[in-house]
Amino acid sequence: MSPDLVFAVCAAAFGLAIGSFLNVVIYRLPKMMEAEWQAQCAELAGRGLEPAPRFNLLVPGSHCPSCKTPLRVRDNVPLVSYFASGGRCAHCGAAISARYPVVEAITAVLSAWVAWRFGFGVPGLAALAFTFALIALTFIDADTTLLPDNLTLPLLWAGLLLNTAGTFAPLPEAVVGAAAGYLILWSIYWLFKLVTGKEGMGYGDFKLLAALGAWFGWKMLLPILLLSSVVGAAVGMILLVLARRGRDIPIPFGPYLAAAGFIALLYGQDIAGRLVPL
Numbered sequence: 001m002s003p004d005l006v007f008a009v010c011a012a013a014f015g016l017a018i019g020s021f022l023n024v025v026i027y028r029l030p031k032m033m034e035a036e037w038q039a040q041c042a043e044l045a046g047r048g049l050e051p052a053p054r055f056n057l058l059v060p061g062s063h064c065p066s067c068k069t070p071l072r073v074r075d076n077v078p079l080v081s082y083f084a085s086g087g088r089c090a091h092c093g094a095a096i097s098a099r100y101p102v103v104e105a106i107t108a109v110l111s112a113w114v115a116w117r118f119g120f121g122v123p124g125l126a127a128l129a130f131t132f133a134l135i136a137l138t139f140i141d142a143d144t145t146l147l148p149d150n151l152t153l154p155l156l157w158a159g160l161l162l163n164t165a166g167t168f169a170p171l172p173e174a175v176v177g178a179a180a181g182y183l184i185l186w187s188i189y190w191l192f193k194l195v196t197g198k199e200g201m202g203y204g205d206f207k208l209l210a211a212l213g214a215w216f217g218w219k220m221l222l223p224i225l226l227l228s229s230v231v232g233a234a235v236g237m238i239l240l241v242l243a244r245r246g247r248d249i250p251i252p253f254g255p256y257l258a259a260a261g262f263i264a265l266l267y268g269q270d271i272a273g274r275l276v277p278l
Contacts, residue, residue, distance in 0.1 A: 008116040011128060015111030016078040018132055019104035026103065026139045028057055029148055066094035078104040099139075107135055110262070117266055126162050127265055130155070130215065134258040137208065141254030147204025152211055159214030168268075169217030177213025181221055182206045205253050212261045220264045223271045227260035228253065 032055065053060070062071040069091040075081050082101045089096060110131050118124035133155050141147050156178060163174035185206045192200035213221055232253055264271070 004116060004119050007120045007124070008112045011115030012108045012112035015108035015128075016104050018111070019107030019135075020076070020078045020100075022107060022132060022136050022139075023100050023103050024057055024062070025136050026143070028055070029136075029150065030140060030144045030146055032056060033146070033148060033150075064089040064091060064094065064096075067092035078108075103135065103139065107132065110135070114265070122162075122165075123167055126158070126167060129158070130265060131262065134262055138255040138258045141204070141252040141258075145202065145252045147202065147208050147254045149204075149207065152204060152207040156207065156211035156214045159211055159216075163214070163217075168215050168265075169220075173217030173219065174214050177216065177218040177221060178210045179213075180218050181213030182210035184221065184225070185209050201253050205257065208254055208257050208261075212257065212264065215261075216264050216268050220268050220271070223268070224257065224260040224264055227263060228256035231259060232256035 035052070035055065060070075062076055063069060064071065066089060069089070075085070075090055079101050082096060085096070087096050087098065088094065111128055114127045114131050115124055118127050133151055137147055137151055140151075159168070160171075160174055160178065163169050163171045168174075169177065185201065189199070189201055189206070192198070209221070209224070212224055216224075232251070235251075235256070
């Protein structure tokens with residue numbers, strides 16, 4: 001068995017475990033942010049909040065959302081536990097969301113793909129971390145229309161640090177990519193607001209595109225924007241037609257940026273060479 005194949009298999013197994021943790025991040029991080037905002041608002045208003053139980057990514061431990069029973073080790077094995085229990089809690093019989101195994105399976109498959117593409121080394125390990133962050137951002141934005149600074153800003157700085165050694169792009173291109181990525185969407189946001197009086201996107205989108213620019217350089221910004229816009233427009237039309245979704249209901253742009261960023265990770269050099277031959 002080749003070393004690349006061994007790394008891909010190990011990455012898939014590791015991806016299953018990380019996918020289970022990403023489910024926790026996707027569910028809890030927005031709630032942690034909301035609690036922090038409430039605390040800040042209470043402080044500004046000069047009133048106190050009632051003490052709340054500890055709630056973070058580690059506490060409380062994994063439990064059934066319906067009956068709150070803590071999960072045993074055998075109830076928390078990625079994919080296996082879900083299908084072994086028939087998608088229901090072993091204690092109360094409540095249905096468990098299919099989101100959990102879906103996130104675990106996606107993380108495993110994408111991890112194997114990335115590991116096979118890059119092989120073992122700094123680029124491969126960095127690409128895995130990048131993929132995990134994009135998965136978390138995709139599902140959080142889909143659920144809440146939020147792209148947390150806790151994820152986008154570390155992603156931006158990680159891209160710049162990695163590219164001090166030119167891991168994915170020359171450092172000057174990465175710095176320009178970060179600045180230009182933010183300013184492009186910031187400019188579109190204000191232009192749209194001046195013309196329509198409405199907000200077309202959130203600041204998290206600016207930061208995510210800045211992070212993608214920091215990872216892959218300014219030459220990848222145009223392909224990323226084109227890919228994300230085309231996919232976003234197509235999905236938006238499908239939602240309007242099939243789901244009868246109202247035009248005033250916001251459609252998160254983050255998942256499409258993340259998908260385009262993942263494509264840039266795997267095939268960015270080929271794409272940029274054709275669209276921006278500089």
